[in-house]
Amino acid sequence: MLEHKYITETPLKHRQNYAQFFTPENVAKLMAKWLLKDQPKNILDPAFGLGVFYEQINKINPNIHLTGYEIDSHIRTYYHSNNYPNLTIINSDYLQSDIKGYDGIICNPPYMRFQKFLNRHEILPILEKKLDKKLTGYANIASIFLIKAIQELNDKGRLTFLLPFEFFNTGYGTEIKQILVEQNLLKQIVIFNNEKDIFPEVTTTICLLFCQKNGQNEPIKITTIQNNQEINNLDKIENYYQYTLEKSELPSEQKWTPIITSLSQNITIPKDFCQVSMYGKFTRGIATGANDFFALTKSQIMELELGENNVSKCITKSPLIRKFVFTEDDFQELSNQNKSVYCLNVKDENQPSVINYLKQGEKLGLHDRYLTKNRKPWYKIEIRQPAPILFGVFNRGRIKVIRNYSNAINFTCFHGFYPNVFGTENLDKLFVYFLSEQGQSIIKSNKRSYGNNLDKLEPGDLNNCFCPNLKQLNLIDNEQVLEVIELAKTNEKKAILMSSKITELFFK
Ligand SMILES: C[S@@+](CC[C@H](N)C(=O)[O-])C[C@H]1O[C@@H](n2cnc3c(N)ncnc32)[C@H](O)[C@@H]1O
Known part of the structure; x- marks a missing residue:
């Protein structure tokens, strides 16, 4: 008390x-x-x-x-x-x-x-x-x-x-x-x-x-x-x-x-594995403080006359991505289906249409929320680059791992992986490991359970997870990696199977 x-x-x-x-x-x-x-x-x-x-x-x-x-x-x-x-x-x-x-x-x-x-x-x-x-x-x-x-x-x-x-x-x-x-x-x-x-x-x-x-x-x-x-x-x-x-x-x-x-676990983490932080850093997605206001569809942007300059491509909800690989074409498809795949990212605050939309937000009291009122100005969202690998924050069963080839940034539904030089060189290989059954069960050992089979991952949990070291990643065949990525676009089960087969190498 x-x-x-x-x-x-x-x-x-x-x-x-x-x-x-x-x-x-x-x-x-x-x-x-x-x-x-x-x-x-x-x-x-x-x-x-x-x-x-x-x-x-x-x-x-x-x-x-x-x-x-x-x-x-x-x-x-x-x-x-x-x-x-x-x-x-x-x-x-x-x-x-x-x-x-x-x-x-x-x-x-x-x-x-x-x-x-x-x-x-x-x-x-x-x-x-x-x-x-x-x-x-x-x-x-x-x-x-x-x-x-x-x-x-x-x-x-x-x-x-x-x-x-x-x-x-x-x-x-x-x-x-x-x-x-x-x-x-x-x-x-x-x-x-x-x-x-x-x-x-x-x-x-x-x-x-x-x-x-x-x-x-x-x-x-x-x-x-x-x-x-x-x-x-x-x-x-x-x-x-x-x-x-x-x-x-x-x-x-x-x-x-x-x-x-x-x-x-029924899996032994190989002792020479290193932590994911060796390859870069997971960061939580953009917290807007008012997703309904910041997330926009193509038609909303046109109706509000916000212009391309004041929006960014953005994954605003986890269910928008259904496959393991997300490309620029996938993004365009969602955009054409009028899904919320943009977010307000004001560059021209003097533009009358922008002023109008912000006023609408203020009328709803959005500028006075916990997150927004601590930002100056309240509508300026964090600056982020698109993350090439995304992890679902909440997961049931398998952890949602996405190889993102699009230019979309993401809201807090995903944690984004920002690679360093070692990570940049090995992104696809890391993705294959994350997709594999072995990688999934090692990552899951760091999860938090929320009951009802719902698990949560924090960026720190992911940074501390274990994965193959540089030498071990070098042993993976590049051709096979590309094959997994192609498979992941069309046949998820086969992609998991193949990535698990590749990953077996480290568990012998
Ligand atoms: C993690 S909290 C634990 C408090 C409490 N024992 C408990 O378990 O709920 C650590 C406490 O140590 C105090 N603290 C921090 N540095 C200290 C220091 N150098 N000497 C003594 N106390 C310190 C903090 O103010 C805080 O109240």
Whole structure:
């Protein structure tokens, strides 16, 4: 409840500046229960926020003392009183604290780039000395929270952290993974597959780490959780897991996401695969804030006398594209059928017909909507180039992948792929991989389920997906790729079959 009040009253920018994303109660309870198993004498929460961990711990055992650090003076005004039993809140930067000796540490650390941290130049040398480590490569504060907390944990102590799953693929994560595994700290990883249900606010896959400083080399438990109901029915997380991995199966220099996601799929992500971001970037489509006003048909453009200069070719709705390949001819066909394949893109704002149409929009209050009122002027849409590969944002079953050869830009119904030099050279090959059954199931491991078989993909999910590396793509025969693309225009099933056959090469 306090969280709702806080979120409604606090500007988003402030929350972003402090990386304030709150742990849901049921997840906090799961972490707290595990933490309290060996009757710790004292507990530390390095990033207290609104105190969700304290609340849960206090409900289970009100006699344990918790120390919480919180840097933000604004959030601190939301604590009801200064008189919570067994709680000490320290109103300062955890990274500058000089503490140790905790039996239990529980944390949802701020996940933000170190460059954004104001005091970094001051605190970095002190921290490096204290932790006896060079921290220059540690691009994210969360990783420093984890390293520091491990040092402050007593022998036999327990530590649980909530982190984005991608943490295990980052360069700066390598050393931490090494510490976690080689010091036999890591006992269990819990991955939430359906974050929309559990973490409505976040756009990355979240996981929990459970560590204990008991020096015992035990198999690492891997748990995947699908929805809130599953969490609510859980009693002891340590007894709930689908897989176990030996230390040797989690090498620190390798990305852990493919290793772990492979477990729950009938496909193993080849370990030399790279991330899609190697070839470019997925970006969400143009958000107009008033699609009905911005999307236009050919006849509307003529009736309104807007002229070619003030519109752009645009895919405004997902169902407009039915085939895997979308060409300029397909676009013309849709245009001739008077479908909404243009969007208002004002270049000449002094043209009387444009002024008239904008006035119509203003009469409807469209200039005063959340998105439009933050734009100057309200009708200026983002500048985008046509994206050569498009991915459906919402999908049922197969993920909609389109090779776009037209000059049309797109609304938010699709995410567009904008290739870099490597991507530009390999667009058709990447498309073949995305179309294949293997590519589809690897991409799907990053999706968010919305229930009813409806899945959503965010641009970040797609950028983090795994795909063949440059050397592997070079092994694909160009002629075969062109064949798939020709097939995709007329016979989708055959195109999928052929692309899957080509892709088999990487899974031997
Ligand atoms: C991701 S939130 C988690 C809040 C709460 N523990 C929860 O799980 O709901 C991180 C919190 O740490 C605070 N924070 C950020 N940087 C900090 C720092 N250097 N020292 C202490 N607290 C910090 C933020 O203001 C925010 O409230």
